[in-house]
Structures are given as C-alpha cells and as structure tokens.
Amino acid sequence: MNRVRLIIFNAALGPLDYKVPDGMTVEHGSVVVAPLGPRQIIGIVWEEDRLPGESVSDSKLRNIIEVLPVPPLRAELRRLIEWTADYYCARLMSVARMVVSSGGALRGPTTMTEYRLTGVEPERMTPQRAVALDALQNEQATIRELADLASVSDGVLRGLVNQGALEPVEVDIDRPYPRARADHEQPDLSDDQRKVADQFVEAVKAREFAPFLLDGVTGSGKTEVYFEPIAAAIRDNRQVLVLLPEIALTEAFLGRFEDRFGAAPVVWHSGQKATERRRAWRAIASGEAQVVVGARSALFLPYANLGLIVVDEAHEISFKQDDGVRYNARDVAVMRARFEKFPIILASATPALESLQMAESGVYQRVELPSRFGGATLPDIATINLTENPPERGRWIAPELVEALEDRLAKGEQSLLFLNRRGYAPLTLCRNCGYRFQCSNCSAWLVEHRFSRRLACHHCGHEEEPPAACPDCGEKDCMVACGPGVERIADEVAEILPDARIAIATSDTLNTREKVADFVAQAEGGAIDVIVGTQLVTKGFHFPELTLVGVIDADLGLEGGDLRAAERTYQQVAQVAGRAGRGSKPGEVFIQTRHPEEPVIAALEAGDRDAFYAAETEARRGAGAPPFGRWAAIIISSEDEAEAREAANAIGGTRPNVKDVMILGPAPAPMAMLRGRYRYRLLINARRSAQIQDVIRGWLDGLDFPRGVRVNVDIDPYSFV
Ligand SMILES: [Zn+2]
Ligand SMILES: [Zn+2]
Numbered sequence: 001m002n003r004v005r006l007i008i009f010n011a012a013l014g015p016l017d018y019k020v021p022d023g024m025t026v027e028h029g030s031v032v033v034a035p036l037g038p039r040q041i042i043g044i045v046w047e048e049d050r051l052p053g054e055s056v057s058d059s060k061l062r063n064i065i066e067v068l069p070v071p072p073l074r075a076e077l078r079r080l081i082e083w084t085a086d087y088y089c090a091r092l093m094s095v096a097r098m099v100v101s102s103g104g105a106l107r108g109p110t111t112m113t114e115y116r117l118t119g120v121e122p123e124r125m126t127p128q129r130a131v132a133l134d135a136l137q138n139e140q141a142t143i144r145e146l147a148d149l150a151s152v153s154d155g156v157l158r159g160l161v162n163q164g165a166l167e168p169v170e171v172d173i174d175r176p177y178p179r180a181r182a183d184h185e186q187p188d189l190s191d192d193q194r195k196v197a198d199q200f201v202e203a204v205k206a207r208e209f210a211p212f213l214l215d216g217v218t219g220s221g222k223t224e225v226y227f228e229p230i231a232a233a234i235r236d237n238r239q240v241l242v243l244l245p246e247i248a249l250t251e252a253f254l255g256r257f258e259d260r261f262g263a264a265p266v267v268w269h270s271g272q273k274a275t276e277r278r279r280a281w282r283a284i285a286s287g288e289a290q291v292v293v294g295a296r297s298a299l300f301l302p303y304a305n306l307g308l309i310v311v312d313e314a315h316e317i318s319f320k321q322d323d324g325v326r327y328n329a330r331d332v333a334v335m336r337a338r339f340e341k342f343p344i345i346l347a348s349a350t351p352a353l354e355s356l357q358m359a360e361s362g363v364y365q366r367v368e369l370p371s372r373f374g375g376a377t378l379p380d381i382a383t384i385n386l387t388e389n390p391p392e393r394g395r396w397i398a399p400e401l402v403e404a405l406e407d408r409l410a411k412g413e414q415s416l417l418f419l420n421r422r423g424y425a426p427l428t429l430c431r432n433c434g435y436r437f438q439c440s441n442c443s444a445w446l447v448e449h450r451f452s453r454r455l456a457c458h459h460c461g462h463e464e465e466p467p468a469a470c471p472d473c474g475e476k477d478c479m480v481a482c483g484p485g486v487e488r489i490a491d492e493v494a495e496i497l498p499d500a501r502i503a504i505a506t507s508d509t510l511n512t513r514e515k516v517a518d519f520v521a522q523a524e525g526g527a528i529d530v531i532v533g534t535q536l537v538t539k540g541f542h543f544p545e546l547t548l549v550g551v552i553d554a555d556l557g558l559e560g561g562d563l564r565a566a567e568r569t570y571q572q573v574a575q576v577a578g579r580a581g582r583g584s585k586p587g588e589v590f591i592q593t594r595h596p597e598e599p600v601i602a603a604l605e606a607g608d609r610d611a612f613y614a615a616e617t618e619a620r621r622g623a624g625a626p627p628f629g630r631w632a633a634i635i636i637s638s639e640d641e642a643e644a645r646e647a648a649n650a651i652g653g654t655r656p657n658v659k660d661v662m663i664l665g666p667a668p669a670p671m672a673m674l675r676g677r678y679r680y681r682l683l684i685n686a687r688r689s690a691q692i693q694d695v696i697r698g699w700l701d702g703l704d705f706p707r708g709v710r711v712n713v714d715i716d717p718y719s720f721v
Helices: 075-087 092-099 127-135 143-150 154-162 191-206 222-235 247-261 274-286 296-300 329-340 353-360 399-411 486-496 513-524 565-577 599-606 609-623 641-653 692-700
Strands: 003-008 016-019 031-036 039-046 111-117 166-172 210-216 239-243 266-268 291-294 306-312 343-348 365-369 380-385 414-418 427-430 447-449 454-456 479-482 502-505 530-533 546-551 588-593 629-638 661-674 677-687 710-715
Touching: 003 031, 003 092, 016 031, 075 092, 075 329, 092 296, 127 143, 127 154, 143 154, 154 166, 191 210, 191 222, 191 343, 191 365, 210 222, 210 329, 210 353, 222 239, 222 247, 222 291, 222 306, 222 343, 239 296, 239 329, 247 291, 247 513, 266 274, 291 296, 296 329, 306 329, 329 343, 353 365, 353 609, 380 599, 399 414, 399 486, 399 546, 399 588, 414 565, 486 502, 486 530, 502 513, 546 565, 565 599, 565 609, 588 599, 599 609, 629 641, 629 661, 629 692, 641 661, 641 677, 677 692, 692 710
Parallel strands: 210 343, 210 365, 239 291, 239 306, 266 291, 306 343, 380 588, 414 530, 414 546, 502 530, 546 588
Antiparallel strands: 003 016, 003 039, 031 039, 111 166, 427 479, 447 454, 629 677, 629 710, 661 677
C-alpha cells in the first residue's frame, strides 16, 4: 500500500488519507502516528472502501510518520468496532479508542526502575526507617508503591536509597505473567456439572460460534463448571476472557482461579496503575496472556487468539456503559464471539429476560444446573408485611427479623442484611424550616455518610462537610436524617445485638482489592456475625456459615417506574437470598415489604421463578418493551438551561414520522440536572423489526447545535433518568 485511510483520534475530524513513505510497511489494522497540522496523532489503518471519506489526490497527501510496534488490529476486531459504532450510533473513533486504551503500551517494550532491600543497615536509624525496613522484606516495587506498602512517605524511602539500604533494579515492564496450568488441580464435579462442563469443552474444541446460557441456581457451582472449558482453551493455547460485573467480585474469583490453575489470571480494570494496564495490554495483544479477568472495558482489547468468553452474572446492569460509548458488554461480547468464531457462556442464576428469550427462540443454547452442589438446599423464603408487623418506632428491622438475628448470633452463625443504599440516610433536612440538602450540580439529595462525616452526591461525587447550622434558617444542630442507609441499619444492629461483630459492605468500605480480600477472609474465618451490605454483596461471595438473609426494603427497587424495576428486584432479592445456606446448614430468608401482594414479591416468597418470568414476559409483551419491542433515548444536555431546551425543541420539531416508531418528548429528564448540565430527553419506542438506528441517524445527522450542547443517543437504555 502506498496510500492509506486512517481512523484518527480526533473528535472533530473524520477519516483522513495519508501517504506511506518508501520502505515503510503498513497493513489494515496497523496503529500509526501521522501528522495533523503541527501535531502528531495516532490513527488506525482501515479498509478505504469501508470508510467513506473525501478523495484527496496523492500529491496533497502527507507521509505517515511511524508504525507503532504493536500487532495490527485483526479484521474480526475491526468488524466488531464497526458493528458497535453502527448499532449504538457511536463514532467509529470512540469505539476504536477503547481498543488502544493504554497509550503507553503502543510505544513498545521498555523498562522501569523498581527498588528492593539490600540488607545494608542505614547509618542513622529513625522510627520511620525501621517501619519501612520491616514492612518491605521480600518486596520489590516502585518507590511510590513501596511507600504505600510501608505507609511511609516517599522521602523516607529516598533517604534509604541514599543510605544504600534500598537498591534500584531495572525491570522489563512487560515481564511475563506466571503460567496457568490446565491440570494443576483436578476438579471435583457432580455428574450434572460434569455433563455441562463436557458440553462446553466440546464447544471450545470445535472453534465455532456457540452462545450458551448457563442457567444455574445460586450455589450450583457455575464457576467450577466453566473452569473446564477454560482449561480446554489453555491446553489449546487459546486465550480466554472472563467478564465480571464488578471489581469487588474479582477478589473472590482470583482465589478460586488460582486454586484450580496454580496461577492468577491477568486482571484488567480501570482502577489499575498505568504500568499494570500497559503490561496487561501488551500480553493480551501478543497472545501471552492466557486468561484475562476484567470489567466490561476488557472486551474491546486486541486479543491475539481468543477462544472463549465467559460473562459471569450476565444479568448485571453494570455491563451496560452509560457514558461515552453507551454499549452493553454482554451483547457486544456475543457479537465478538460470532465475528471470531468461538463459544460464549452467559452465566447467571437469574438471567435477563432478553437472554431467556434468546434461549427460548433457539438462538442461545440453554444449559441448566438445577440443584445446589454438595447436597446444600435452597433457603426458605418468607415475607414480613411491614404494614401489619412494623418495626419499633424509629427502627427499620421488624421484630420477627430481630428474633432471627438473635437466634443466629446465639448459634454462632452469620447473618446478612441487605439494603441497596449507601451511607447513613438518603435525605437530610432541617428540623426547623424543612430545608433539604441538595447537590448543587444535580437534581439529587445529598446522602449523609456519618462515619466519614460528609454529605455526598452519589451521581457526581460532590462532597461537603455537614454544616453546623442550616444554610437557610441558620438554626444550629437542626439536621434530621430521613430514611435508612446501610450505616443506619448497622447502628440499629449494634443496639439490638451489642455483642455482635458487624461489617458494612459497600463500595465505600470495599473500594480496594485489599479491603475486599480482608473482608472475605474475615467473613470466611467467622470473624463477622452480621454483614450489612448493598448489592455489592448479593453475588459471587460464598460464606458457608451464613444462614440468615434479611432484605430490609424489598419495595425500594420497585419505585421510580423503571422498565426493568420488577426484573431487577427479582434478581437482586433472589441473588442475595442465594447467599444463605450454601454450606451444610440450611438457610432462611426474610423479605420486608409493604406490598406482599406484588407479583414479584409473591413469586420470590413462593420460590416460583417460572411464574415470575412468565408474568414479566407478558407484561413486557403488552408494553412493547424489550425483548418484544425496542427503546432508545436521546439525551440533550447543556450547562445553559435555555440552550438545552431550545436544542431539545429543535430535535423534537424535526421528528420523523415512521411506521411502528413512537417518539415521546422532549421533556425535562427525570434527572433534570446532572453534573452541572441541564438535561432534556426524548424516548423512542419501536417494534423489534424497526431500523431504529437508521431512523435516529437520518433524523439527527442534518441538525446543528451550539458548541455547549451535547446530544447522546442511548440504544437499548437501562437507565431512564
Ligand atoms: Zn433550616
Ligand atoms: Zn451531584
């Protein structure tokens, strides 16, 4: 090729053509550096005929500067990028950027400096230095990381370097990962599990697209089962991607993986250090990374030789990304398996209705694990009608549940109380004038976090100290907490059971892998009597001594009129109930509700999953909702209220009239302000067969808006705020 068309990472520009200088070799998918005005930009060489662009004569083209030392993106991945951009009405460039998401990795191999102890005593010993010397035995890392490990300042360690007590070591950033061994530990599988595992192993060997829905009750050993096709892929020298919905789940997973395969998998998530990401990226691109465990962003990485994807807890809504490219990793993962021709396993105890429907219609193959492993039984579930048997005044735990908690503590067994609300109280107001503490950037209340003494917005991250006096009327010490969050429930448990050891498990308390590991070790070791947690603890954890689960407010998720409210409530409660009785002792679950007659609550109490799914399916069919109809949202936002409104009206005013497509709005979004931006929304509801993306593109493409206006399209939205 002597001229090429590039996708470039510049939001304002489309694809551009460049000349390939003599002696340079590029191919489709090559990642290159090219000039743009006085600057240099990164681009990806794309098939010219797949990218409409202006044809520029050869004489006007500038030369590509260099080809970066990474493997070219494979054709299958380029097709996936195109499909994703097309389906989600996103820019090709924005999707492609998720592939080359480690800037450092593109620059090729390099080294970095780490430090380790030499055994030399510093001439002058200080208490800080003694702490560091003690903490850093057998450690090797950068100064920053060592300082974190030893909880001392960088300065202390620099001093130790000067004294010769720490020495620098040059390390290859891309040093290889420990190898996982397919036969490290022989699995102990039941006949049911073995049958399913064998089926998956055959699919890996066949190297064909094969989507599976692994539908197994909580505690049925889904992980152990899908470890077998992973082993098959390792034997076959093919890579595996395991997508998990949350980083917190990774910790529990890593331990089990290491037991089975003798080495940890390669981890990928957004919270990693840049050096870890670059090392992982390069190992993934070279094919050296055997098994990658990651959050949804791991899906778009340039695997050299992928042979299997597992999406665990596939029903989880966190697979849907709600900013940037608004894609659903579960659905795109299926497309990736299809383009690259390998099996994919969607594992869940409470599959999404969409996935069940795909199985029903024969697109996915459904495999079931109907019973718990090792003879454990599913827990007994009972509802507590809060209208008839309310908690004491000012409390949130009903007498029946209090009794059950007392009983478990006496027996030395564990309990879990579930409430999907972080902090102490969701709303704080002034006793004197009724003033409500609200976020200055969002249409949202500030949530009191009593332990960290702050008021926080859970939407934009804004935090402030609770003021001594009401900002409105000036009254002192007037703040009243309204409603419970997990911290308040934990306080109540401490009053009821003064001797109980209580742990709060939320994204506030378990925000690093170390803290999660600590929590898991304590819970498994019997050092915790009562866990009070949000949805973070509803899945993935396996605590054999946990025999009681209490759902503080099952109605919480049903408020708000979300399309999936009932399904989500069912999934959350069924998942959290599934934490009970996983060991040899049977489990018991209490669901506190004011609406025991709601179909979803009744189905939970009866343990009748099929009844719930059947009723929900009919409700969705009647409403033209997914999977029977389609939704899309157009969200218009600006820091200027009038500008946002005018843009929304302009879009609303040019709405197309298309058969089978209904357009609602524009109207202020339920979350009318978010992160300082005013928001308007249009909703599109269409028949399944309608070409909704073409309609939206044709509609929006010709429109022009002021610079401050953002127009975002959300195909198959999960969030309706
Ligand atoms: Zn006041
Ligand atoms: Zn906010």
